Amino acid sequence: MILSRKNTCLIFCLGLLFFTGCEKKETVLSDQNLAKFSESVQAEDIRYHIAVLANDSLKGRLPGTPEYDIAMAYVADRYKELGITPFGNKEGSTYYQTLILRNSTIDTAQSFMISNGKDSLQVGTDYFFLGNANEKESEFSGDLVMAGFAIQAPEYGFNDFENLDVKGKIAVVFLGGPSTLPASERAYLSNTVTKIQTLDRLGAEGVLFVMPGDSNRFKGIYDRMSQRGIHSVLMPDGKALGRSDFGDHLKFGGFVSESFLSELTGISDENWKNYRENAAALDQPSANVQLSGKVVSKFIEFDSANVLGLLEGGELKDEYIVHTAHLDHIGIGKAIDGDSIYNGAHDNASGISAMIEIARLYSNLPSKPKRSVIFAAVTAEEMGLLGSKYLAVNPPVDQQKIIANVNTDMPTLIAPILSVEPLGAEQSSIMEVVERSTQQLNLSIDPDHAPEEVRFVRSDNLNFVLEGIPALRMKYGLKTESSETGLDSVIKAFTKLHYHKPSDELNDETFNFDAAKTYVRLQFMNSYLINVAAEKPSWNEDSFFKKFEK
Structure with missing residues (x-):
């Protein structure tokens, strides 16, 4: 007998609930059962989403283009298949939270600067x-x-x-x-x-x-x-x-x-x-030295959208965790080796794929999680974290009810994951959650190995932090089987060759899909443990970012 994924999840669900049925409210999985449940992630599903979103036909997913609209529709369709309901507005009538982007350039003919x-x-x-x-x-x-x-x-x-x-x-x-x-x-x-x-x-x-x-x-x-x-x-x-x-x-x-x-x-x-x-x-x-002058700016505006879906929780359904991953990349640019399409497979088709599979795990849970979850494929990250800025400031729910942000941006899935760097977690009680999930997956926790790259403020989690909401951005650690820092040279070489280049394509030589599965499990477990906790995440008393708390 061959079991489908759906039937497998059903059997697991029944086992967890001692055959009392999958509709039982608020059955909280233990850490061990949570890890076991998350094993249902399928590497081939992760790969498939990346293959679609990083295909040449989408021309680098630049906001404001028809190809970006196709990418948005793909994510919305996946939400719908998983039973994730539309949440682009408070009425729940659309998956799209529409917004307007403005490009500002300088009119050099009218602008000038004079010294003394x-x-x-x-x-x-x-x-x-x-x-x-x-x-x-x-x-x-x-x-x-x-x-x-x-x-x-x-x-x-x-x-x-x-x-x-x-x-x-x-x-x-x-x-x-x-x-x-x-x-x-x-x-x-x-x-x-x-x-x-x-x-x-x-x-x-x-x-x-x-x-x-x-x-x-x-x-x-x-x-x-x-x-x-x-x-x-x-x-x-x-x-x-x-x-x-x-x-x-x-x-x-x-x-x-x-x-x-x-x-x-x-x-x-x-x-x-x-x-x-x-x-x-x-x-x-x-x-x-005195400087004087005149600045004349010109504006071009165009529409884009965040793609938002809602999985409703149970007892505390009016509190929310927001999952973010940016859907956009940088489109078509300077040709390198004859290729001008900047596909963005790692950056960030992989992060969107991870979020979709996290949504799948949530939708297959044996009972409702305690709190609701918003899944947000945000636009214009590459243009300055703009889609997430709009979402964090103007969410479709009371902002005070958002308790945490879990961000999946460019996991860099190029090698086995043996250690992780949970950027920002050390600022809040979220670190306690990360310690539990990594223990179940036999992962070690490393400090940020590249603080000079300011990665904590270079992704969408920042906009939630600025609104006082604790956030987590999970990145690779450097550990290999033979060295605590063995991946350092590998990641540096990958970044130099592929980051923001046309060669960031779906290539099995630059992807490790077992690692992708581990990453999805880890971020889902982090999210779930935040979700079902008795208390919402809190900033550490000595955290620099506590001052943004509202």
């Missing part, structure tokens, strides 16, 4: 502006000041503004942050959006980020960020949020080349190097 009232600076060589998503035209004038990393974190003994007043001035800011800060906190404080918000709060006139590197690199980034534009998402009140939202006081944002800045300020390269490496005192310009 006489010297016109060369756009694309000396500096460039970023489009302002909320102001089509603005004029500015102010003295230039060096604001270091623009980080205000006195609780960690670091404050660039302790003896610096930036009100009404144009702040020059380094990218990144000091290595002395803890990993997750450094990730947040190093984010350019955080720096913009800090400067806006302090009343600065504008911000210029320092771009190191040669002139060709500077020109390339100018073309990409200023001429092709920066994206934002329009909120229901009409305000655009994203990397090109400069707040209430900042008139503009942009970049300045490192070589030109040395010439403009008279500050030596050695002084900058000392500051970056040692957080030593940073000199101000040897002579007063």
Whole structure:
């Protein structure tokens, strides 16, 4: 006799409930039974979803294209098959939470910057502006000041503004942050959006980020960020949020080349190097430098959507866990080895596939989970975490009822999983859950091995954290059978060859589907244990991110 997946789950369900029926309410699986239940994940199902979503025919799943719409429909169809109900709006009439994306570029013919009232600076060589998503035209004038990393974190003994007043001035800011800060906190404080918000709060006139590197690199980034534009998402009140939202006081944002800045300020390269490496005192310009100018932005808008489904819970059905994975990738771009389609198999067809299979496990549970679960395939992550920003700020439920976010972004399923790095879990009681699930799957927990990559703030979980909601982003650890850090070189090589390149395709040489199955089991178990716990997740008292709690 050959048993179907459905019949297998039914038999398992009956066994767990001692033949009392699958409709029994709120039977909580023990950790061991939960691990056993999760074994039903099928690697071939994971592979199939990736094959569909990373197919050349979808042309890289760029939001605003017909191909992205096809990808959305695929996810919605999977939800429907699993009995996951539409939840794109409060009425539950659609799977699509529609939104508007805005692309902001610079009108270079009307925009300019002048130094000390006489010297016109060369756009694309000396500096460039970023489009302002909320102001089509603005004029500015102010003295230039060096604001270091623009980080205000006195609780960690670091404050660039302790003896610096930036009100009404144009702040020059380094990218990144000091290595002395803890990993997750450094990730947040190093984010350019955080720096913009800090400067806006302090009343600065504008911000210029320092771009190191040669002139060709500077020109390339100018073309990409200023001429092709920066994206934002329009909120229901009409305000655009994203990397090109400069707040209430900042008139503009942009970049300045490192070589030109040395010439403009008279500050030596050695002084900058000392500051970056040692957080030593940073000199101000040897002579007063005043910048003035005008920024004119142009807007192009287009529609996209998050794909939302709901699995209703039981006793605490009005509390919610939100699962996120971004559906988009970067479309068609520069050809490499004759291939111009950036398929995004690992980034992030694999994460969407994992979320669909987590939804399948939830839908096959022997009884309802305690709390409800929202599954969200979010749009425009590659454009600046925009779909998740819209969802986190404007969920179809009371935001206060969302207790946790579980994010699956680019698991990088390239080798057996022996250890994991649960980014952000150390900030809340979610770490206790991760410790239980990893124990059942014989996985060890490693600290973030690459804090300089600020991975905690580079995915959709960040937007939930900023709304005060504890979140988990699960990444690979480095452990192999023979070494605690054996995967380090493997992951670095994979990233160099395939990350954001056309070669990120479904290729069995770069995928390990046994690992994919383990990853799905792990994230499902984490979610389930959060779901059925007596208490909702809470921030640690000493967590830096507790301050966002509402």
